[in-house]
Amino acid sequence: MMKAKLSLVTLGVRDLERARRFYRDGLGWTLAPGSNDHIAFFEVGERLLLSLFGWEALAEDAQLPAAGEGFRGFTLAHNVTSPERVDEVLAAAVAAGARLVKAGQPTHWGGYSGYFADPEGALWEVAHNPYMDLS
Structure with a gap:
């Protein structure tokens, strides 16, 4: 195992x-x-x-072909303590050179999140999950 x-x-x-x-x-x-x-x-x-x-x-x-663009089938996530912090982190990432993919907004599961793509296109979700203890 x-x-x-x-x-x-x-x-x-x-x-x-x-x-x-x-x-x-x-x-x-x-x-x-x-x-x-x-x-x-x-x-x-x-x-x-x-x-x-x-x-x-x-x-x-990995002995795989290097071709492939667009959605790569995964995201990385960064969880924060409030919806306001989501918006702050998204703004900081954009100021650092990221592309805003989805502005922060309420989610269907009761949280708040948005996405940015780093300069290489890797997707990062910035989320506030009210059910997750970040202390």
Whole structure:
């Protein structure tokens, strides 16, 4: 059996330096040890890293074709403490170079969320879930 645990999320990016600048300089995240000219690591939680790796190199590593655009079949999520904070984070991401995909709005499940795409097109949901304890 495989233990239910997520340690690393790797985004394949076409422009590693642009992506690194967006997360480091635009969003204010700190590069983690092990980052170099070929990969960038950011600590995003307890024992969880976000990794940025060249698109072609990541496809080659997985032995898959590198072609493919548009919706990639997944999103990343960042949960915050209020609907107002959702709007603040979306605005900060756009100011850092993200594209607003969906403005913050009430959800069918009782929360509030919106989406932005980072400069490489990865979709991030910014959400307030009133049923989730963030303390």
